[in-house]
Amino acid sequence: MEEVKPSDPSQIAKFIKLDFQPGNDRIWLGETQDVLRNTIGILGILLPVLIYAGLFIDSQHSQPLESISHYYLTRAGSVFVIIVSLLAFFLLIYKGNREIDFWISTIAGLSAFVVILFPTGNIRMDECIKDHPIVMSHVKDHSFRESLHLIAAAIFLTSLAFMSFFLFPHPKNEHRIHKKKLRNIIYKVCGILMIVFLLVMLVCFLLKKTNEDWYFNGKITFWMESLAVWSFGISWMVKGSIVKPLTG
Numbered sequence: 001m002e003e004v005k006p007s008d009p010s011q012i013a014k015f016i017k018l019d020f021q022p023g024n025d026r027i028w029l030g031e032t033q034d035v036l037r038n039t040i041g042i043l044g045i046l047l048p049v050l051i052y053a054g055l056f057i058d059s060q061h062s063q064p065l066e067s068i069s070h071y072y073l074t075r076a077g078s079v080f081v082i083i084v085s086l087l088a089f090f091l092l093i094y095k096g097n098r099e100i101d102f103w104i105s106t107i108a109g110l111s112a113f114v115v116i117l118f119p120t121g122n123i124r125m126d127e128c129i130k131d132h133p134i135v136m137s138h139v140k141d142h143s144f145r146e147s148l149h150l151i152a153a154a155i156f157l158t159s160l161a162f163m164s165f166f167l168f169p170h171p172k173n174e175h176r177i178h179k180k181k182l183r184n185i186i187y188k189v190c191g192i193l194m195i196v197f198l199l200v201m202l203v204c205f206l207l208k209k210t211n212e213d214w215y216f217n218g219k220i221t222f223w224m225e226s227l228a229v230w231s232f233g234i235s236w237m238v239k240g241s242i243v244k245p246l247t248g
Contacts, residue, residue: 015196033094037240038241040090044233047083048226059134067221068229069120069149073137082241088112102165108159114152118145157198164235165191183238190235197228201237 048068054076055061066069071080082242091109095102119139169184201224208215237243 010038013195033096034240034242036094037236038242040087040094041233041236041238041240041242042088043083043087044229044236046233047080047087047229048222050083051076051079055134061134063221064222065123066216066219067120068225069115069153070123072116072119073123073139074134075136077136085111088116092209096109096167101163104159104167108156108163111152112158115149115156118149118152120149121146124228152159153197153225157194157225157232160232161191161194161198161228163191164188164232165193168235168239186238187235190231193231194228197224197231200224 001157003225051068051071054062054073055065055071058075061074063075068080072075088109091105091112094105094109096105120139121141123135164187168187170180204215204220204224
């Protein structure tokens, strides 16, 4: 019987760490989980971009909505659901290098599913365009559901910030400290930025009663959420070594 020889991988296969070997059942994820980390990071960065672009292409709505979650109720809702569902699923199957990595990513993944299952409140009427209606769904007002959504979103982002600041850096080995110094700095900066953006959202939300026009017109929640998910996306992509030529 003729022996099956492994084919020479293409540059793309090498880049995303596909290892086409006979009998290899771990072609996609491999042992390092870098592909999974990079996928999570890329999805996080693309989330605000794709939902905004999707709604603009479909309905020519050029202004961001109040929050990322409000796109669930629009004609870009399918994009929101697909990306957040993928994030939730990938976070649930991510195991990391230690047990705590698994548990924190599991909490983040479950929280992401709750964000989808319990949507936020309806889009305000002045967000809609008369000639190009953007609303596809209308949900019944329910304070418990909306509160659960906000709590789940906060847990999701806080869990990812915790991973970036506390779990991604590896300070124990002196050789690795020197080799990964820049990456450790990026992890911590991204984690700090995520917490800062969350706190800004919280403060502005509590103060919006004093000036609702400033709060809604400034799209504070949307921009802070976008900056937070971009930060976590960068952190995961650095962890996945997709930017290794820059960080060593």
